[in-house]
Amino acid sequence: MHSVPRRTAATTTSVETDDTAFVTSNEGFILFADNGLNTVYSLKKKAFAPGSAYTAADGGPILGTIDVTTGFITTMVTGLSGPGGLAFVDTSKHDGDDSREEDGNSCRDRNWDSR
Secondary structure, eight states: OEEEEEEOSSOEEEEEEEEEEEOOSSSEEEEEEETTTTEEEEEEOSOOOTTOEEEEETTTTEEEEEOTTTOOEEEEEOOOSSEEEEEEEEOOOOTTOOOSOTTSOOOOOOOOOOO
């Protein structure tokens, strides 16, 4: 865990971050767990910014975007008990990738090449 500043409209406080996930495509969603509620959620947007970082901060407890230059976290989700277990799921169709149905709404298991 790392302690980083969290900026709100009026103040800046220090929080501990747990997991961080980097967005790899403008299409997809983020899965994150609330360990206190034993629940998994998905965060969906119309478009993600590739390269942006999302982090779970126990000290909030929040889920937010983290500016990798300044370290400041901008809150996206509040009301969590114990956020963690963060992952970005890329749903964009790649050349030669036929594992996604044509309607774009299905996410299936893939054999990822770790090269």
